[in-house]
Amino acid sequence: MATTSTQYDQLQRQASNLSPADRLPLDSPYEISNELYDALRKVLHDVGGQPDTPVPFTEKGEEDWEMNTYLTCECLGWRGVWNSEERRRRENDLGATQYFGLPYYARWITVAAKALVDRGLITTDELGQKIDEVRTRLERKRS
Amino acid sequence: MKTMTPRFQVGDRVTVRDATTMFHTRTQGFTRGQTGTVVEHRPAWIVPEDEAFGIMENGRYTPFYVVRFKQTDLWPDYTGFEVDTLETECSEMWLEPAGKGKK
Numbered sequence: 001m002a003t004t005s006t007q008y009d010q011l012q013r014q015a016s017n018l019s020p021a022d023r024l025p026l027d028s029p030y031e032i033s034n035e036l037y038d039a040l041r042k043v044l045h046d047v048g049g050q051p052d053t054p055v056p057f058t059e060k061g062e063e064d065w066e067m068n069t070y071l072t073c074e075c076l077g078w079r080g081v082w083n084s085e086e087r088r089r090r091e092n093d094l095g096a097t098q099y100f101g102l103p104y105y106a107r108w109i110t111v112a113a114k115a116l117v118d119r120g121l122i123t124t125d126e127l128g129q130k131i132d133e134v135r136t137r138l139e140r141k142r143s
Numbered sequence: 144m145k146t147m148t149p150r151f152q153v154g155d156r157v158t159v160r161d162a163t164t165m166f167h168t169r170t171q172g173f174t175r176g177q178t179g180t181v182v183e184h185r186p187a188w189i190v191p192e193d194e195a196f197g198i199m200e201n202g203r204y205t206p207f208y209v210v211r212f213k214q215t216d217l218w219p220d221y222t223g224f225e226v227d228t229l230e231t232e233c234s235e236m237w238l239e240p241a242g243k244g245k246k
Contacts, residue, residue: 042172043164049173049218082197089167089195 015097044092044099066105073112082115090114147187149206149235155181156241157210159233167195170237173217174210178241182230183209191234205234 090111116122161176169191185207193202214227
């Protein structure tokens with residue numbers, strides 16, 4: 001996807017809209033405290049004891065892409081490419097904004113792609129080309 | 144599945160180490176430094192912190208334990224019953240005999 005400076009501004013605004021209005025801006029500071037380093041290193045999925053508000057319970061069936069993602073990830077495990085612990089670690093490594101910003105299975109498929117790239121099983125340009133191919137096919141189907 | 148001789152027996156009092164972790168762990172923050180009782184042995188498996196980086200069959204194995212904590216120990220403002228407990232799984236490297244480490 002081509003990113004013009006206007007689009008970049010929009011993307012940045014979308015991401016910053018997700019952050020609290022009153023916050024300590026971090027812009028690669030020269031020094032941070034050990035306490036802040038501990039906090040920044042926190043494993044994101046370790047939420048036990050963290051204060052939170054009630055979440056409404058909704059019945060949501062799995063969509064095709066979600067089940068396909070699940071099966072793809074399981075098959076990658078079956079064929080010895082990775083394991084579920086590595087998947088969880090990679091999800092945490094996305095960082096808070098993407099971890100909490102992406103739908104559950106979008107997190108899975110994002111880190112699965114990164115694992116395949118890391119292991120040299122696919123290249124980012126092959127992946128990009130495939131995404132473009134699928135996008136074109138779907139757009140043609142819709143029009 | 145590998146058979147390993149576990150260091151702790153069912154009934155032993157153990158304290159979860161409050162150690163620095165780099166990059167990833169499965170040991171929940173709320174159990175760190177807390178003391179509980181071993182209630183079950185679980186099959187030995189890869190050290191989770193190694194497994195998280197893609198180490199599989201050839202990696203270091205460790206015994207796992209189910210440890211039972213009193214809820215009133217874990218949460219200072221717990222409002223439930225005194226007898227309430229919480230069980231979670233810990234790998235051996237995270238446990239030490241109760242009373243050994245700094246609490």
